[in-house]
Amino acid sequence: MSEESAPTPARAVPGEGIPDGRGRSGLDRVGRDLTGNPDVRILDVEVTSDGWHVLRRTTLEYRDRHGNWGRQTRETYDRGNGATILLYRTDTRTVLLTRQFRFPAYVNGHPDGVLIEAAAGLLDGDAPEDAIARETHEELGVAVRAPRYLFDLYMSPGSVTERVHFFAAEYAPEDETGAGGGVADEGEEIERVELGFDDAYAAIADGRIRDGKTVILLQWAALNLFGAAH
Template identity: 45%
Template sequence: MQNNNSTIKLLSSETLSDSWGELNKVKFEYQLKDGTIQEQTREVYNRGNGAVILLYNTTKKTVILTRQLRIPTWFNGNTDGMMIEACAGMLDDKNPEECIRIEAEEETGYTLSKVEKVMEVYMSPGSVTEILYFFVAAYADTMKTSEGGGAENEQEDIEVLEIPFEEAKAMITNGKIKDAKTIILLQYAQIHGLV
């Protein structure tokens, strides 16, 4: 998928890997502000788009987060490879709202009555095509319809965490939460007084 921007001309695209996502080596021409043409080569990873949600409880002043293995972080110094994050998943040809409702139920066990889309974010625009759709939703104990923990057929082993909002914010500062999407949503919750 590409955009028809007159300042960019795709010269070639070579597939380097087509497993979980597609990694391409692309060569293109780019017209600079002064009108000169520059040829560049980059690697572009297309893994699809995703959605993420922060579940919050105004009365209890808590949020629902998950803890699971993220093996790429282990390769970059995260000793046990575990990450604390907001619930998220790939769209897989679903619309973002449908996707996040399904993911929330699979991962956290909460069946949500209302979700609110708050933004769209390119998470790593220098190399990854993915747009992540950000949602928030109020939750109550009565919405807990299963244990959660993820889909077995997706090899997920997810721990569901109910954390006081103030503690979750402190976990950003002390390094226990290092996931960008989660930090963005926690900051959104604070700015907008959700919790």
């Protein structure tokens, strides 16, 4: 085997050549086989953290519009993909949301870190429809009926790989299965919040709702379900 074709030797790095704290290895293989963009050549992938999710540093070559190749380094945070849903009632013109503490928001300038959000969660290997049904039951205590797929979006494509699948569904009192509140063993403490749609929509402008996925879903509802109060 020639030197040029020899495989890169495994490094004794958690998540690469040896298991990380979650027993995973080979995490540095992700992205090496991408061929969809002829202007990108992946040169190396390194795992740079041994945490719950995966932080990678990728070295690549990129060909610009003038045909010149240049070397770049990009860090990506891989936390898996997720799903979110807006539950609503047309008869009462209300939406069902959550309220919970978010430390990343708190440490980055939010007054108390408590955000009003649409129910959401990671897929954890499930299909998006199954994942959002699970999260709706856990967080809101509602058995979601026929969630309507809307679209999927990259929420922070400059550094985070996550793609979020967006859904909406109407619910009724008979769909309630419990109090919700999240999974206590996972440290979740989630409050159900039912708001009139006009109040929820106004909360975007006055700063009470500052979560991106929730703003997107409320904007969708204004265009497709309720219209916005003027």
